[in-house]
Amino acid sequence: MPEPPVSSPPLSAFARVVEPFRVMDILARAQAAERAGRDIIHLEVGEPDFRTPPAIVDAGRRALERGATRYTAAHGTRELREALARDYRSRHAADIDPERIVITNGASAAILLALAAGVDPGDEILLPDPGYACNRQFVAARGARPTNLPVAAEDAFQPTARAVAEAWGEQTRALLLASPANPTGTRLERARLAEIAEVVRARNGLLIVDEIYGQLTFGAPERSAAALHPEVVVINSFSKYFAMTGWRLGWMVVPEAWIESVRRLAQNLFVAPSTLAQSAALAAFEPETEALLQARVSELERRRDVLLEGLPALGLEVQARPDGAFYIYADCRAHGGDSEALCADILDRVGVALTPGTDFSPAHGRDYLRIAYTQPEPRLREALERLHGVLGRG
Numbered sequence: 001m002p003e004p005p006v007s008s009p010p011l012s013a014f015a016r017v018v019e020p021f022r023v024m025d026i027l028a029r030a031q032a033a034e035r036a037g038r039d040i041i042h043l044e045v046g047e048p049d050f051r052t053p054p055a056i057v058d059a060g061r062r063a064l065e066r067g068a069t070r071y072t073a074a075h076g077t078r079e080l081r082e083a084l085a086r087d088y089r090s091r092h093a094a095d096i097d098p099e100r101i102v103i104t105n106g107a108s109a110a111i112l113l114a115l116a117a118g119v120d121p122g123d124e125i126l127l128p129d130p131g132y133a134c135n136r137q138f139v140a141a142r143g144a145r146p147t148n149l150p151v152a153a154e155d156a157f158q159p160t161a162r163a164v165a166e167a168w169g170e171q172t173r174a175l176l177l178a179s180p181a182n183p184t185g186t187r188l189e190r191a192r193l194a195e196i197a198e199v200v201r202a203r204n205g206l207l208i209v210d211e212i213y214g215q216l217t218f219g220a221p222e223r224s225a226a227a228l229h230p231e232v233v234v235i236n237s238f239s240k241y242f243a244m245t246g247w248r249l250g251w252m253v254v255p256e257a258w259i260e261s262v263r264r265l266a267q268n269l270f271v272a273p274s275t276l277a278q279s280a281a282l283a284a285f286e287p288e289t290e291a292l293l294q295a296r297v298s299e300l301e302r303r304r305d306v307l308l309e310g311l312p313a314l315g316l317e318v319q320a321r322p323d324g325a326f327y328i329y330a331d332c333r334a335h336g337g338d339s340e341a342l343c344a345d346i347l348d349r350v351g352v353a354l355t356p357g358t359d360f361s362p363a364h365g366r367d368y369l370r371i372a373y374t375q376p377e378p379r380l381r382e383a384l385e386r387l388h389g390v391l392g393r394g
């Protein structure tokens with residue numbers, strides 16, 4: 001009998017072209033350097049350095065002890081959906097029927113579900129450039145076409161209604177944006193968001209607003225786009241504000257007409273979100289947890305200020321002041337036109353891990369880098385000092 005060919009089954013066209021999430025490559029290199037005994041300051045990964053609040057951890061422990069380990073409904077427990085609806089009412093003055101809330105495995109699963117529900121293969125989806133790297137891959141995984149929507153520093157790196165109207169073509173089906181945004185940490189003013197929502201609605205399009213950093217804002221609190229009108233799909237997560245990245249829990253608010261279909265999609269694609277995480281998250285809305293989380297937001301604001309003060313002397317220009325999340329997007333053109341090479345050089349020479357803009361911007365990523373201020377203030381000051389050794393002038 002002839003020997004069967006020794007080769008792997010061919011990869012899909014999508015798997016062959018999917019881009020790496022470069023920040024994970026940087027993290028791997030930084031960790032390898034750490035294993036070799038170097039002290040690395042991690043400012044690359046978009047993950048808070050804070051631990052999950054104790055009340056949430058305790059609630060999770062109690063849930064495990066009482067055996068809360070079986071599947072829940074695909075769209076999540078009624079208790080958690082009601083807790084979120086109460087939070088929308090008190091925090092955003094938005095009256096959201098808990099039936100419109102779908103609990104998911106993080107914002108990632110929520111974005112996938114939103115695209116599965118509202119987008120067909122071949123559709124064009126507008127994505128602000130710069131924007132969250134994985135969105136392009138989510139769209140491509142759906143067989144749809146990610147289409148860059150350029151945004152300008154003078155517009156806080158957020159879209160304008162005019163730009164959306166101009167970019168909207170025959171094949172365009174949706175716009176997916178985030179406020180505050182990753183990698184820029186900038187917010188979209190509510191009035192501008194309302195104008196954009198009108199542009200999208202007039203074209204019978206889908207507006208998806210990712211509010212994963214919605215509670216990590218400095219200054220006036222961010223009001224949810226869910227309060228704007230009931231056709232906007234809102235994405236959110238327990239990952240960032242609640243410091244629960246590893247628990248994998250998020251949610252979305254969907255239009256009423258979508259409820260049944262989204263539940264069916266969730267049943268088939270994910271069966272259910274984590275039961276343990278859902279039980280634990282019920283403690284997220286207790287006053288003591290809220291007080292702790294608000295103190296952390298103030299701490300993040302102080303960290304931002306430390307960096308904003310130190311970066312200009314390093315030739316890293318911040319063109320739009322970040323007012324949320326925990327990111328600074330800095331123009332690094334003064335140090336050559338290749339942010340990937342610059343980040344690699346900085347990591348090798350002084351052990352500070354940063355993310356090249358190429359993760360976030362197909363058009364201008366080589367000119368920018370992202371700094372995640374997910375380290376305590378003294379470490380940030382040390383990072384500035386180390387960077388001075390490589391980038392400092394005079």
Ligand SMILES: Cc1ncc(COP(=O)(O)O)c(C=O)c1O
Nearest residue numbers: 046106107108132182237239250
């Ligand atoms: C804008 C944005 N959306 C979604 C996600 C995914 O978050 P999750 O951990 O909830 O899946 C991230 C993670 O960094 C993000 O920055």
